[in-house]
Amino acid sequence: MPDASLLTVFPAPPSAPLVIEHVHEEFTSVCPMTGHPDFGRVTLRYVPGATCVELKSLKLYFHSFRNEGIFYEAVTSRIRDDLAALLAARWLQVVTEWRGRGGIRSRIIASAGEVPTEWRCG
Amino acid sequence: MPDASLLTVFPAPPSAPLVIEHVHEEFTSVCPMTGHPDFGRVTLRYVPGATCVELKSLKLYFHSFRNEGIFYEAVTSRIRDDLAALLAARWLQVVTEWRGRGGIRSRIIASAGEVPTEWRCG
Amino acid sequence: MPDASLLTVFPAPPSAPLVIEHVHEEFTSVCPMTGHPDFGRVTLRYVPGATCVELKSLKLYFHSFRNEGIFYEAVTSRIRDDLAALLAARWLQVVTEWRGRGGIRSRIIASAGEVPTEWRCG
């Protein structure tokens, strides 16, 4: 089941602000209605406060959804909430994009805070 | 015939706002003038209030137009109205795009409320 | 010859505003200087008032230009005027794009009213 305790952090570099993006192409969970697997891409973007999420722990955290029956919207919100609690980031955004099911493909965006200027110029 | 009673909801995640997009590539209904089938793509975008539409119920709702004689404009408006009544969303947009008929292809947009900032940055 | 009496309407859906686009890829008329056929694409976009143009009637209206000797500019203006008179639309735009003649290809835009916000977000 989704397990935020898998996530670990390390101190953010001290000086000027960073904008960080991690894109996970291989997310999978289970549809709570049909029990069939869902597949999607998860994009995490944030401006760190005092800490950054460690990448291998992020991967293991994503893997912990593998056998969880959970809606797309709940996946997106859960990741946003877990990482916001972990990181106390100055800005954070989670985008999930899902392969088609029954001829329908979906995209969900959850965020907190203002988009930083540096990102727009990236 | 189109049947909004097929639609079911589940509670939206409690915390910060989400922006949700569902794209259905396999919509079909019937032309009320000629009786011939029409084919199109339906895109639903919304910022939920207290509830989200369940995806399988959305699929069955779309299927309920299969043998209905109905204009493109009425399809678009009907879906917008049914989902607006169901969801009490903070913003909702329906876009239908139709394969050519008689050498003419069409696109219809219906919406309610302001486009959210999060969407523009997606 | 161009015949606006071919156009028929049906009542627009009652609730919130729509933005409608019809693209006709197979327009043909005749050059009034040389008698040779011209070929182009006609795009009609509008925000309806009380009525929408019926699609099959729109096709037949376009077909009525088939053997008419008429300039590109007059085709564009004529369609804009005929549909504006028919629909009393809140916004209406006609774009014609023409295949090359003598090594020159052309595009003409005629419109009335302000571009709606919904369209820009489409």
Next chain:
Amino acid sequence: MPDASLLTVFPAPPSAPLVIEHVHEEFTSVCPMTGHPDFGRVTLRYVPGATCVELKSLKLYFHSFRNEGIFYEAVTSRIRDDLAALLAARWLQVVTEWRGRGGIRSRIIASAGEVPTEWRCG
């Protein structure tokens, strides 16, 4: 030699404004330094006043540069001046784009008046 007397006009349609674009892919003139042929694309865009330029006459006008020794900049300025004098357009722009010579390819823009709003939405 370039001959503006080849250009003819017809009355612009009376009602709302139009934006017109003609793209000529087959412009050729002669380099005044080397005598070698130059090749380019000429794009004319304008919002007509009382008259429109007739397309076949525009083609013959372009052909009249075929054996003229003339700089790119002078071609561009000459076309702008001839058509501005002919049309008294509310806005007019001429863009010439030239195939490479000596490993250098060029683009020249000449215009008069403000870009119309309709064009930006085209």
Next chain:
Amino acid sequence: MPDASLLTVFPAPPSAPLVIEHVHEEFTSVCPMTGHPDFGRVTLRYVPGATCVELKSLKLYFHSFRNEGIFYEAVTSRIRDDLAALLAARWLQVVTEWRGRGGIRSRIIASAGEVPTEWRCG
């Protein structure tokens, strides 16, 4: 190990401002968690003050990360800090983009100062 002493400068050209971009496609360092190699692209953009970084020295500086165990975020911040200290640039931006690890690919942006107008028009 990363060695900023490898970096050398030469005087910037005296007259009007420049905007400079160097893109290094072959950056490699080592993951401090797993010991596996990481691969990425590093983009450096800056408006020089009195000096420019010499390109071969920049290459050798990038090579000095080859066997260093270091997080993506620290690489990005370290390069920004080393070059900011070296150049006293009026604006400086470092973007690192990393090939996938465990199904996750990443991008980090660090900068200092305002994006110059000249860059936006580039």
Next chain:
Amino acid sequence: MPDASLLTVFPAPPSAPLVIEHVHEEFTSVCPMTGHPDFGRVTLRYVPGATCVELKSLKLYFHSFRNEGIFYEAVTSRIRDDLAALLAARWLQVVTEWRGRGGIRSRIIASAGEVPTEWRCG
């Protein structure tokens, strides 16, 4: 060696303003550190004052860098300075883009004056 005396001008067309772009795909000079050849694209954009640069003379001027040992930044600044002195242009921009060296590819922008409105609409 770079030789601005190769550049010649001709009078700019008298009437409304022009925006001019010349793109040279075949620039080559020599690295002053290694003696190896460098290859790049040079783009010159300007709004002329009283004179325009003649294209063949521009080509020969570019060729005069062929065996010169010179940094990218100095090439860019030198071309900007030579052409600014020659043309007294109302706006002038030089962009150099260089093929990779040691896995690093570079782009340098030098300019003088404000970007003209006509260019943005090109």
Next chain:
Amino acid sequence: MPDASLLTVFPAPPSAPLVIEHVHEEFTSVCPMTGHPDFGRVTLRYVPGATCVELKSLKLYFHSFRNEGIFYEAVTSRIRDDLAALLAARWLQVVTEWRGRGGIRSRIIASAGEVPTEWRCG
């Protein structure tokens, strides 16, 4: 239900052989296991004997599968059999290509007779 009696023919042109291809992008039937709609493309290719299939009747024949519960393989074989019986063609091929269901997309080919030489050179 599928109804071959909808198909009509007209005499083939008398002289040399023809190769004919009709591609229908909007085929839909119903999955006999789940009751959900299936969507696909049907391609018919043949070398006529004495008769050709009339295009509008072919469209209506395809439409007659709309609410039929039938496997992909049976659709393909049925169309091949119905048209082979109708046309007595010298060669006939039916290819069906189906949108994904449960992450699986399918293609089925049924044919009769030898591929004609003319087709290979088309």
Next chain:
Amino acid sequence: MPDASLLTVFPAPPSAPLVIEHVHEEFTSVCPMTGHPDFGRVTLRYVPGATCVELKSLKLYFHSFRNEGIFYEAVTSRIRDDLAALLAARWLQVVTEWRGRGGIRSRIIASAGEVPTEWRCG
């Protein structure tokens, strides 16, 4: 109506064989079932005997189908027969490709003689 008397020829160049291809993108005729216009591309390829078809006469011949009610297959066969009779070509092929009607797009190939070796190497 289709009028082969519009076609004229000129003597083929005397020496070695040629392979000739003419592609007409603007063919239009009328559906004999519905009276609606059809649109397509006609490709003519041949190896001439003693004569070549003159291009303007070919254009006028294609135009003569504009208001003719005729099946795709008959168009293709008719053009092949008319040109074969006119040219006594050593090889001749006609390919027609038609825009979709009722969701069906079509392609027809008619030919006479062996594909020449030169064509395959083109």
Next chain:
Amino acid sequence: MPDASLLTVFPAPPSAPLVIEHVHEEFTSVCPMTGHPDFGRVTLRYVPGATCVELKSLKLYFHSFRNEGIFYEAVTSRIRDDLAALLAARWLQVVTEWRGRGGIRSRIIASAGEVPTEWRCG
């Protein structure tokens, strides 16, 4: 007028065979029926015997067609004949590809000798 005396040769390199391709993108001549200019690409491919055609002389030879009224087929055959007479090549092919006229675009191939093995492996 077309002038083969403009063509000059130089001795082919002595040792093993070469395959040579020259592509001229800027060919222009005049239609002998209408007097309007034609534009096309000419591709020359050959395996030299004792001599090669000099490139600048080839350019001037192509330019000599600029104001000649001549059919596409005759252009192609003429170039093949002039170059075959000049070069005594072991294989030679001329392909002309013409921009559309009256909605028809054309391609002509003339050749002499067998396609060399080296070309197929190029």
Next chain:
Amino acid sequence: MPDASLLTVFPAPPSAPLVIEHVHEEFTSVCPMTGHPDFGRVTLRYVPGATCVELKSLKLYFHSFRNEGIFYEAVTSRIRDDLAALLAARWLQVVTEWRGRGGIRSRIIASAGEVPTEWRCG
């Protein structure tokens, strides 16, 4: 000037055959007619006998053509001859592709020996 003494070799690996390709994107020499620089890509492919060409020496050899006045055909033949003499390769091919001059771009192929089977499968 071209200097084959710059080329050095190293022993080829002893066992099974290799197929080797080196592509140099930055070749430049000088036109012997006009004195202007030429630019092209040189591709070397070979199956080694006892030795392979060392890559840095190959680069310096290519650089030695930088200020040489030499025809395209002679460049191609010279490189083939120099490398054939150096390597005693079982198969060797040189392809040069040249940027346009006077609207003509060129490609030359020189080879020795049979194309190896391994290459065809590459």
